Amino acid sequence: MPTALGLAEKVLAGDRRAAARLITLIENGDESVRPELAELHHRGGKAHIVGVTGSPGAGKSTLIHKLARCWRQRQRTVGIIAVDPSSPFTGGALLGDRIRMQDLATDQGVFIRSMSSRGSSGGVAKATADAVRVLDALGMDIVVVETVGAGQSEVAVMDVVHTVLVVVVPGLGDEIQAIKAGILEIGDIFVINKADRDGVEATQRELEMMLELDDRCRKGWRPPVVLTVASKSEGIDALVEKVDGHWDMIRREGLLQEAERQRCRREVLELLKHKAVLSLLSEYGPDDFDALIKAVADRKMHPHEAVEKIMENKKERKRK
Amino acid sequence: MPTALGLAEKVLAGDRRAAARLITLIENGDESVRPELAELHHRGGKAHIVGVTGSPGAGKSTLIHKLARCWRQRQRTVGIIAVDPSSPFTGGALLGDRIRMQDLATDQGVFIRSMSSRGSSGGVAKATADAVRVLDALGMDIVVVETVGAGQSEVAVMDVVHTVLVVVVPGLGDEIQAIKAGILEIGDIFVINKADRDGVEATQRELEMMLELDDRCRKGWRPPVVLTVASKSEGIDALVEKVDGHWDMIRREGLLQEAERQRCRREVLELLKHKAVLSLLSEYGPDDFDALIKAVADRKMHPHEAVEKIMENKKERKRK
Numbered sequence: 001m002p003t004a005l006g007l008a009e010k011v012l013a014g015d016r017r018a019a020a021r022l023i024t025l026i027e028n029g030d031e032s033v034r035p036e037l038a039e040l041h042h043r044g045g046k047a048h049i050v051g052v053t054g055s056p057g058a059g060k061s062t063l064i065h066k067l068a069r070c071w072r073q074r075q076r077t078v079g080i081i082a083v084d085p086s087s088p089f090t091g092g093a094l095l096g097d098r099i100r101m102q103d104l105a106t107d108q109g110v111f112i113r114s115m116s117s118r119g120s121s122g123g124v125a126k127a128t129a130d131a132v133r134v135l136d137a138l139g140m141d142i143v144v145v146e147t148v149g150a151g152q153s154e155v156a157v158m159d160v161v162h163t164v165l166v167v168v169v170p171g172l173g174d175e176i177q178a179i180k181a182g183i184l185e186i187g188d189i190f191v192i193n194k195a196d197r198d199g200v201e202a203t204q205r206e207l208e209m210m211l212e213l214d215d216r217c218r219k220g221w222r223p224p225v226v227l228t229v230a231s232k233s234e235g236i237d238a239l240v241e242k243v244d245g246h247w248d249m250i251r252r253e254g255l256l257q258e259a260e261r262q263r264c265r266r267e268v269l270e271l272l273k274h275k276a277v278l279s280l281l282s283e284y285g286p287d288d289f290d291a292l293i294k295a296v297a298d299r300k301m302h303p304h305e306a307v308e309k310i311m312e313n314k315k316e317r318k319r320k
Numbered sequence: 321m322p323t324a325l326g327l328a329e330k331v332l333a334g335d336r337r338a339a340a341r342l343i344t345l346i347e348n349g350d351e352s353v354r355p356e357l358a359e360l361h362h363r364g365g366k367a368h369i370v371g372v373t374g375s376p377g378a379g380k381s382t383l384i385h386k387l388a389r390c391w392r393q394r395q396r397t398v399g400i401i402a403v404d405p406s407s408p409f410t411g412g413a414l415l416g417d418r419i420r421m422q423d424l425a426t427d428q429g430v431f432i433r434s435m436s437s438r439g440s441s442g443g444v445a446k447a448t449a450d451a452v453r454v455l456d457a458l459g460m461d462i463v464v465v466e467t468v469g470a471g472q473s474e475v476a477v478m479d480v481v482h483t484v485l486v487v488v489v490p491g492l493g494d495e496i497q498a499i500k501a502g503i504l505e506i507g508d509i510f511v512i513n514k515a516d517r518d519g520v521e522a523t524q525r526e527l528e529m530m531l532e533l534d535d536r537c538r539k540g541w542r543p544p545v546v547l548t549v550a551s552k553s554e555g556i557d558a559l560v561e562k563v564d565g566h567w568d569m570i571r572r573e574g575l576l577q578e579a580e581r582q583r584c585r586r587e588v589l590e591l592l593k594h595k596a597v598l599s600l601l602s603e604y605g606p607d608d609f610d611a612l613i614k615a616v617a618d619r620k621m622h623p624h625e626a627v628e629k630i631m632e633n634k635k636e637r638k639r640k
Contacts, residue, residue: 034624038621038622041616041621044619045619055375129623260617261613261614264613264617265613267616268616268626268630271626271627272600272601272627272630272631273594273597274593275627276597276600276631279631292588293581293584293588294581296361296587297577297580299362299363300362301358303584303587303588304354304357304358306584307591307592310588310592
């Protein structure tokens with residue numbers, strides 16, 4: 001089905017400029033791209049989507065750089081979406097890092113794009129999900145999503161991927177604690193990068209111990225712990241094997257369908273939140289809403305009561 | 321107004337066990353506490369709410385421990401809410417850290433509580449906002465909210481506070497980059513902790529430079545950069561002066577009312593999202609929703625279309 005802007009067709013034909021333009025429109029929240037995205041969603045679903053998360057300084061970007069090179073040597077095309085604004089891929093980081101990435105920038109089998117992480121976590125996850133659709137449709141075999149840190153927004157972004165890599169560095173006991181808290185459950189593969197540093201054995205032991213307690217080990221996938229020194233390209237081949245192995249496992253075990261359904265459920269719920277609030281507020285009216293907020297701020301009304309009023313007003317209008 | 325459970329009255333009378341019980345009910349999402357929370361909101365608003373954020377390993381908990389001690393010496397009561405599950409306050413961390421906190425645990429002028437950071441970022445922020453209400457009503461002069469990292473959930477939690485402290489450690493260039501990306505805008509005071517380490521001058525210089533470009537400097541509050549070595553209690557008095565000074569400034573300049581209004585607006589919107597989606601889904605029906613998700617996962621429908629169907633179904637029922 002031809003779309004109004006014609007971007008979907010162009011992207012599906014491999015037009016990189018159309019892909020870049022479409023992602024910009026997605027980032028700007030432009031509603032006119034919806035038919036394009038529907039078309040891409042309809043005809044997509046081939047790419048292996050890989051998330052890479054971890055604290056600033058863990059070396060995620062260098063690692064992705066080397067992974068991408070390794071995949072390219074294996075004749076596979078790679079899309080990279082950096083949601084981390086401090087990533088060298090986004091131009092936010094040091095010049096030296098950007099220069100090191102130059103070999104990818106000139107490779108037609110690689111498509112690199114940064115996403116703004118401003119706005120609500122839901123907004124970022126939503127835009128990222130659509131950007132992934134674009135790179136999938138562009139024909140990238142693998143789409144890597146890079147995101148920083150251990151917050152809920154990272155978990156939301158990681159919702160859109162098939163395989164999650166959690167990158168840590170040796171000797172950060174506190175960091176392991178933080179991983180324990182939220183990232184452990186979402187990591188499919190753990191990478192100890194900068195593994196030539198002191199403390200790598202302790203970090204590895206601690207990770208392995210935590211994974212012992214993880215439910216998934218009993219369900220067939222024991223998240224492996226891989227050591228790398230990305231800056232020296234050490235351990236990259238082994239990591240690529242694990243990442244590809246996880247993708248093979250998902251497809252072999254029939255897990256892909258269920259994973260896709262979970263991903264879609266989360267994406268629909270996020271979108272629904274956004275739309276529902278907009279619709280309720282426009283029904284209620286901005287002036288009445290401001291008056292309500294004033295009453296809450298003046299401590300005449302708890303936020304719960306304000307929410308009930310907004311919801312009830314809608315019901316009253318319905319009854320008319 | 322007496323409330324059904326009677327917890328609000330007890331908390332307002334200084335009953336610590338009632339406060340603990342109420343926060344547990346809040347965490348569990350128990351709806352029966354709403355009248356209690358409305359009463360506390362109505363009669364509260366005295367405490368200075370201080371947020372402390374920063375990466376794992378920055379020493380936030382030790383810093384809060386020492387700040388609390390300093391405030392206690394000045395005869396002020398302190399509530400601490402740790403949203404970070406790796407915080408020693410929550411029992412999630414090393415035994416040694418927990419032992420060091422013991423002096424606070426036995427002080428009746430201090431109330432320490434951890435919050436689960438599971439669930440949606442909106443859910444965490446919502447429960448935290450209500451827990452702050454409880455400690456405010458309990459008569460704490462200062463309520464400190466501790467949260468980890470630089471994600472959107474932290475920004476959401478920081479929405480409920482008056483004064484945001486961002487804690488960094490020397491020599492993490494990448495960390496500063498991450499700060500640049502999202503935390504810079506929300507920090508009212510920057511703390512370089514572990515300031516006896518190498519690289520403190522460079523970190524300070526970089527922070528000061530970034531703050532030069534910050535809009536707020538022109539609006540009267542130039543976020544100060546304070547050096548501390550929390551483990552040795554160095555710089556704590558100076559930091560307390562800055563935190564108290566920020567609170568004085570907010571009240572003096574009449575900024576408090578506007579800040580409260582912004583806080584309330586964000587809180588109402590978060591609650592509204594949650595309620596609106598629940599209401600829409602229960603109208604649409606869980607089976608029809610599952611069928612819709614299946615269509616999206618099978619790539620017959622983009623998530624946008626599914627959301628429209630859920631919203632439209634509601635409209636159709638309205639027309640009847």
